[in-house]
Amino acid sequence: MTRQPPGAALTTGALARRLGVSPTTLRSWDRRYGLGPAVRTDGRHRRWTPEDVAVLERMCRLTSTGVPPAEAARAARAGTGARVSRPPSRAAGPLPLGDVRQECRGLARAAVRLDAPAVEARLSEAVERYGVAVAWQEVMVPALHAVGRKWASSGDRYVEVEHLLSWHVSTVLRRRSRPPLPMDATARGPVLLACVPDEQHTLALEAVNAELGQLRVPARMFGAAVPAEALTAAVRRLGPAAVVLWSQARSTASPALARHIAATEWGPKGARGRPLVLLGGPGWAGRSLPGVSRPTGLREALDTLAGLHERS
Known part of the structure; x- marks a missing residue:
């Protein structure tokens, strides 16, 4: 040697x-x-x-x-001076990341190569090192946004990169989630997590769900495109402490639905309860609704939700 x-x-x-x-x-x-x-x-x-x-x-x-x-x-x-033939026009190039953590750069490179084992490893390492909240905001989200920007500016290219990255983000977040906690009849109700009707983007809610499990806050995840009637019925049946409504695009955000859920009551007369409604996602940008909270980020949302149960 x-x-x-x-x-x-x-x-x-x-x-x-x-x-x-x-x-x-x-x-x-x-x-x-x-x-x-x-x-x-x-x-x-x-x-x-x-x-x-x-x-x-x-x-x-x-x-x-x-x-x-x-x-x-x-x-x-x-060597660097070697000449190579350029790939077909569908080949994916590097992502526009800007000033991000090194772990995000490694994740983006792996995603562009469609290197699924490396994507999974980078995501798992980030969650293990920083926890869900930081890994989501500083590693996963910048990479997902960069793919989205490339997709928007490149026609149909990068669709496969976005799909692979999203799948593995979801896989890692669900693996991090603990089994749903049972509801204590003497405590406040669970947190309901739902996308508004016609909204299919669930990854941010999956991050919230994973972190609430780590904080031992009971949650019920309803996922994508929950019909308004079904969400209202769930609120009345479960008596939640809070409802998080996610909207990725302005076209799916519904102030009327948010007001309706915030006014939905349950329980016997004289002791009726209402949920705290939190609006999440860029679809709600520029909208201000009385009696409805709009956290500035994941950490603020988690602090609010955990605080509700600490006071119960």
């Missing part, structure tokens, strides 16, 4: 974190394209030198712009 000074080589796991790919991807590139390390330990463990890292950084840059992996590998080994 070629001897290297201490600290000169990286392990596969460390390099994967640096590049924003999965260790499985690095091992696959080694087997398929010969992009292996120049140094291996006596136990055949990979150790990646700065020269190896430079090659793989070129590989990541090329694959993120849609160059086929085999062609990208030849160009990466040849």
Whole structure:
């Protein structure tokens, strides 16, 4: 084995974190394209030198712009001056992220490559390291917004990137959720989480649901496009402490529905209750409704909802 000074080589796991790919991807590139390390330990463990890292950084840059992996590998080994044929027009390029956490950049690179194991790993690592609220706001949301902007400006391109990323965000959030808590008859009712009618975007509510489970606040998740009549019936049956109404687009936001839910009562005469209604999502921007709360972000919403149950 070629001897290297201490600290000169990286392990596969460390390099994967640096590049924003999965260790499985690095091992696959080694087997398929010969992009292996120049140094291996006596136990055949990979150790990646700065020269190896430079090659793989070129590989990541090329694959993120849609160059086929085999062609990208030849160009990466040849150096930065190598010429490669450009992919068809549907190939996905890098996402416009701006100033974001490094974990978000790694997640975006993995999503553009449609590297599902790496996407799953980056999401799980972010949630484990920062918790749901921070991981959602500072890692998941910027990546999702960047995909959305690319999709909007590129016709039908990036649809597959958005679908894959959304699926794995949902998977990780649901895995983080605890089993629904039973309702205590002596305590306040649960938090109801629902998208307004015609609204299909549920990821933000899934983040709220996961974090409420961690806070031990009972919640009932109704998901996408809940009909107004069904939501009203659920409020009367469950007597919730709060109802969170999510609207992604202004076209789906319904002030009339929000007012109706806020005025819905349950319980016997003389002891009737009403829910606190929280409006979530950009669809509610610019709308101010008396007696209805519009938190500025996930953390404020969670603090409000947890506070209701702390006072019960």
